[in-house]
Amino acid sequence: MKRHQVTIVDIAQQLNLSKSTVSRVLTGHPSVSEKTRKAVMELAEKMDYQRNMLSISLLNKKSNTIGIIVPEFMSSYFPQVIIGAQEIAAQEGYNTIICHSNEHYETEVANTKLMLANQVDGVLVSLTKETRNFDHLKVFERKGIPIVFFNRVCEDMSVPKVVVDDYEGAFRAVEHLIKRNKKRIAHLAGPDSLPISVKRLRGYRDALKKYEIPVDEELIIPYDLTLTKVKIYVNHLLQLDNPPDAIFAINDPTAIEALRIIRKKGLRVPEDIAVVGFSNDYVSELIDPPLTTVSQPVKEIGSTAARLLIDQINRDISEWKSIIRVLKTELIIRKSS
Amino acid sequence: MKRHQVTIVDIAQQLNLSKSTVSRVLTGHPSVSEKTRKAVMELAEKMDYQRNMLSISLLNKKSNTIGIIVPEFMSSYFPQVIIGAQEIAAQEGYNTIICHSNEHYETEVANTKLMLANQVDGVLVSLTKETRNFDHLKVFERKGIPIVFFNRVCEDMSVPKVVVDDYEGAFRAVEHLIKRNKKRIAHLAGPDSLPISVKRLRGYRDALKKYEIPVDEELIIPYDLTLTKVKIYVNHLLQLDNPPDAIFAINDPTAIEALRIIRKKGLRVPEDIAVVGFSNDYVSELIDPPLTTVSQPVKEIGSTAARLLIDQINRDISEWKSIIRVLKTELIIRKSS
DNA sequence: CCATTTTACGGGAACATTCCCAATGTAACT
């Protein structure tokens, strides 16, 4: 099958017009007679004409496309952020190219290349847990392509960021455990490369400090977010001479995994060990027992990030460079604590 | 900030070469001297040169981009299918544009327009529950742009489809309930517009027939997949003179919602009422009690669909038009039945 | 040393569209 695209030239020839005139009709330019307008419109409809955005983008040096790069796609977190972002983007007439890096630095680099090659007008990025070098992202800055980080941000770069108050969320979560009379609270932390890990850890430490509970470094376990390893760490914690009576996990999948392991051992939650997570994954209220967790306004994260990006694209305001939007979290207390 | 893209002409001018030569280096064409090759490569690197895919796509009439249109993004089902599809696509050098239709026909139509305008080489589509008119999809056929349906397919169009054996899956699920000694099995069905609803309903009916259990139409409730309505239907079922002792739901979110309502009423699952879902959502094994469900090979659905699409793009083999790949389901028996 | 082949590079068209500038035609006004 020979595939020939219907172009404005085809329409022009059939109507004995110039491509300029046809273009004018299709773009809604005023100076064109009603008669020709109608003729063009009808023929275009009949021929299934679709404007070729590639050529327009090439000409305008603007693709009306934004890129979104996320580290993973499994939990409900990023899909929902994406929904929020896409909503705003679509409203403003922007398409979206979504890439997930699978938590691999190399894939992330490849993804940024892809975005550049496809001439995106801006990118929304959440980093992988492996990312420690940011050269591939600084290219965007050098080229003047707006970039906005969300959730997993790069603190070395002075570009807009959208995060939640991880510190406060963690603080409140741990405070809640303390008020439930828990004395030895363990923390399954994330890798230090991620600011969210660091901030949540700080929240954990400060909450303990405030209530004058000594911080036992043995109870703080940073890990690389590979879910299969949770079992090792939880088992390790339970076999300590002085085991914890609560676990605060860096995120919900980790908390849920921990919870399952604990229950398989025949321990009671929350009586023997309480568990608290972070993010309020959509699973969390469905499991048994429902998980206490710090909820994030996921859709709002996506929409504010997209809004910030598009504002930057339209009017490039450089004072905005260092804007950081910190959204509120909310502690949702359920039966696991 | 004035944004000027680095082009091959810029590189050519700085080195006193023609754009042809630079292009040759960048595309790896052999007939170019080692000296100039090196010079070009170095300068390109230094200037952060990135080839502009828009112009290449325009020239080749091929964008190396495939589109994926899914009805929703909330459950883990479609994200996982997308991961499977993207893996294959990336392997074959294709980018991906993802759109979700939010279960709205209008949005789906808009999404197809977007795909066409962006010159995708092919599309992967799963329909919304509202879609009853397929003109917007037939455009792809007319233009000779390959299209592959998955999960929610359009049976009117003779294009490749990837589905699971819904009939068999449903049959086995209901058979399993019968063997658990359930006599009055209700079915929360999907809308008739979706072939998956129809097939699963047929499986349900035939399983009952096989074991000579009369089909009570009162126990078959088709609904529009709006989760909030599940409560009404479940309450209705429970208040029947002769209430059901099992529910087979069209999908896992529905089953989970039903399960929660049933438990809130103080009924025991599975003793009073057993519940079975469909799709093995990643939540299903985490809830209490874990849900018996029919699992689908999600990633494989995505990868086979993508493979089918790309094969069609590369060599356009028209006999393939009516190919239907039916993947196997597996009944996963858990505590809810 | 000349003829022929090879090697390396330049010129220009093509892709689909928009937009500026010019050109044509018509109506209105003096």
Add this chain to the structure above:
DNA sequence: AGTTACATTGGGAATGTTCCCGTAAAATGG
């Protein structure tokens, strides 16, 4: 009637890249 104004339309450049074709210089062969 002649001039001006305005309404429509056409022509051509430009966007960044590839690829075909042509051509000069260098290398090879006798």
